[in-house]
Amino acid sequence: MADPALQAIADAETQEEIERFLVEQERKDLLRFITCGSVDDGKSTLIGRLLFDSKLIFEDQLSALERDSKSAGTVRDGIDLALLVDGLQAEREQGITIDVAYRFFATDKRKFIVADTPGHEQYTRNMATGASTADAAVILIDARKGVLTQTRRHSFIAHLMGIRHVVLAVNKMDLVGFDRAIFEEIVADYRAFAEALDFETVTAIPLSALTGDNVLRRAAEATPWYDGPTLIEALEGIDAARDWSALPFRLPVQYVNRPDLNFRGFCGTITGGRVRPGDAVVVTPSGKATRIARIVDFHGDLDEAVAGQSVTLTLEDEIDVSRGDVIAAEAAPAQVTDQFAAHIIWMAEAEMLPERQYLFKFGSQTANGAVTELKHQVNVNTLEHGSAKTATLNDVVFCNVALDRPIAYDPYRENREAGAFIIIDRYSNQTVGAGMIAFGLRRATNLQWQALDVDKPTRAAAKGQKPAVLWFTGLSGAGKSTVANLVERKLTRLGRHTYTLDGDNVRHGLNRDLGFTDVDRVENIRRVGEVAKLFVDAGLIVLVSFISPFRSERAMARELVEEDEFVEIFVDAPLAVCERRDPKGLYAKARAGAIKNFTGVDSPYEPPETPELRLAAGDRPAEDLAEDVVAYLRARGLID
């Protein structure tokens, strides 16, 4: 048995002996690691081998494995250990790993949680999922193939995620006759690449997952020339412990527990430091200071709590604290910023566009924000920095991010938990990216608003009207400009002060430098949104007629002004109708391939889900549609 303690407990006679055993078990520490590397290098087989040789495969599982190996196995006349880990039907059918599997085992020294990650580039985000909680990485290499792109990509991601210990498992040594020269060449190759990644330890081991050589069992015969540790010895020996409790105290407030008026507890997981009743703390972002009153626990109040514990604190003063705030040591409060530089791993098929609004989740804080500047992209093969305008699936980029409100953070290097974030698409709700804060940008704090004496209400009152944005969206040729033009005439006749921003006109001036790629379309709308906002500030009714094909950007424009100042008008004409009208001959050109990225032809249009007003523009005259708009504005009280 891999775990001699198991034998001890099997023989234990008395309750006391068992209890003693349990106390010992309790003291064992935990190492979380991943297996990663290129497709088919043998990651899943290796974990299967670890579980199998640690006698963790039960009799019923073994008979199921033998059955499965016959039907789905990739190993001729033998059991396919990868099937112990590749648990999804699709994985067994294709003989590959698609998503992370978490498995658990123990030796007499340590407990382990291992995440088996997929080698396929397509599933890199699942590899990153596994890596984000790991202390160490076993990077596999097929001895016949050497260091491959995926080996480098996974090493780089492991490094980014803060993994500092690597075991380089040169696998399938059985297929190269356990040749020492081959092993050494691969190791030299890898070390040359990995030097820039600054791992604390890199332990190289020649092994075979298939035969078990140098996994749990030392392969004295196969590799007499090797005197380093076996894989399990290497894993037992890794010292990944970092004393998070030595950092300054941080508690991101996750939940406010308020059963009645007499109790207000602030719950969360301590991400750094230690806390005791009486400690002086400060709450960010409000900056209010107080002291810890109690650390409340089910089994009675605690004297102290440390990083990693999930606790409930009460404070001495009644100050306003809610989810997303951070309670921190007064002597070393958390940094606060609304702009920072970060590494981002992009995880969605849809590309990441600068200036597009996404949700950013940090601990318990969530903010709207956007990548404002993409500084560079990292080439995973050479680790060189290249320029990029967007990020696509599996890209690693370094960029600046701006949020709509300040958040408390620590750089990821200093505190993993307080410097990590995920990016969520606001429409699909998918997790589209993961990021690590490198440093905050001070710019935000230096740039002050100039206070002006004449403000929006004053300007609006001088014109005797309510300012608003009428945002016309729809396909080219749907009739946006025609309807907007009629509406503006009617409003002027009613004595309203207006201005029109029209797509084509603005592209002649302000947005002359922009084309029609997705990136440029986003920037196009961002600028127009900002200009519309200025005009609203000036007290005007602004008519904007832009195709504005993406929901995200229309939402961004909406958020720039007050809730009741934005009217989204969907000029809804079927594509076929627009194409038949083709007033500017553009559809014909697009179909002929003379224009690229034309909305409705080879670039998408995302119709509004809940516009304030939808105009059926396919079959009614523009004059009627314009009347509808004016009627709507009356009903809404925007004009009288």
Add this chain to the structure above:
Amino acid sequence: MSERLTHLRRLEAEGLHIMREVAACFERPVLMYSIGKDSSVLLHLAQKAFYPAPPPFPLLHIDTTWKFKEMIQFRDRRAAEIGMDLIVHTNQEGLRQGVNPFASGSAVHTDVMKTQALKQALDMYRFDAAIGGARRDEEKSRAKERVFSFRSSAHRWDPKNQRPELWNLYNTRISKGESIRAFPISNWTELDIWQYIHLEGIEIPSLYFAKERPVVAREGQLIMVDDDRIPMAPGEQPMMKTVRFRTLGCYPLTAAIESEAKTLPEIIRETLVTRTSERQGRIIDHDQAGSMEKKKQEGYF
């Protein structure tokens, strides 16, 4: 003094964190309570996470009407002691059609009285998050599931297209009608569960402890005669054997094991040295290869 949290305390902290994240991010959460040891740990974590308040969500039990009698008594008593609302749901349509584990077979019974019943209850009460006690070490498709696991409005799990889940940052965003299943004890092993029960003094049903009980043999497995609904061959008599259960479910579908383990430490020892995995006691898993994944896709817990 070592500052490092022990293995169990790390798992506990993670569980509390997940409980609170659910309470903070969802409008109508519910805790799936199935009365076994894992549910008992879940309930304990919920109590700890919100102490001194009671947990801010109700318990939901899907009652197939075939649970061990003792489980039902235990359930009602615990809910009352903790002061949580208990919702019990049974698929009435299935009951009317006479679905049962003997005549309908385990596959149909489980589908109609558990999976369908669960979906009915989730729809009826419009729960947007259901906290469950699944562990990754139970079964190979569970080993692949996220902690916050997304379900479509038809309650389906799409194992090939799960949301990436990094650090302890859980994506809790859903659209109307969709839901999340949250698994606070994902990373616990069976041994961890027992050790924690021991450490924290958590109460569990006595069916887990060895005792003389009436059983019959069915296809090589020992089934307890919990009431007179179990069909007997002519002249067949229940045998009295000292048995216990490693897992609790519908009594006709939950095999007993012969055991002398009458205390927690003895159970733990038995768990450690035993050579059969705990889910084998659940008959549903063996119906077809990959069957757990399929059931989960269709909405089974």
